[in-house]
């Protein structure tokens with residue numbers, strides 16, 4: 501933990517300090533060795549919050565982007581269940597910064613508990629099995645809604661990875677003329693690249709070998725942090741319902757996390 505109560509006031513760990521856990525009241529001891537990130541630990545037993553994961557420098561860096569009163573905030577459900585969120589934003593968003601793998605059961609129970617929740621996932625460990633592919637147009641545009649993109653195959657073939665699509669309007673026309681047929685003209689993104697670039701708002705196809713499927717099933721927004729300025733939100737592209745990511749700058753995400761009150765309004 502970054503904070504424990506010392507004489508009733510949340511304090512960061514300093515060498516030799518003693519405090520108490522703000523959630524359960526158990527004694528907390530400061531861990532401030534030369535090679536460990538300074539933190540508090542429950543004296544002689546496990547953390548009172550079963551959802552708590554050991555903090556890394558990565559966790560601490562995310563928490564430190566928010567005012568100190570936003571970090572490690574306990575939330576009590578109507579049932580009396582208590583957990584400590586990594587971050588509760590000034591607008592009331594709960595933000596969980598998650599480094600370790602997680603089961604579906606734990607992921608969904610946290611979503612149910614916090615409700616207004618945003619996930620920040622440490623994606624650095626699977627960066628080598630994740631590849632970003634071609635851009636997609638703004639799906640709200642009428643012409644874009646006629647394009648049926650070929651899902652990037654696994655392993656990625658250069659054709660699908662560079663962008664290929666059918667047209668829904670031509671498929672319908674073919675079916676009207678040849679009800680038995682299933683051959684349709686296929687097009688290449690290459691030919692309309694200028695138009696797609698002009699309408700690009702961050703959507704891309706991607707390929708994820710051995711994906712952490714719990715993040716694909718999440719009901720709250722998931723932002724992947726590959727350790728760069730470019731965050732990726734996992735989404736479903738609404739035209740054809742294919743998996744996609746949306747690229748969002750980290751600075752924009754942080755600004756929205758600090759100002760928005762609803763998880764669904766972040767980086768709309």
Ligand SMILES: [Zn+2]
Nearest residue numbers: 521523524548
């Ligand atoms: Zn505790």
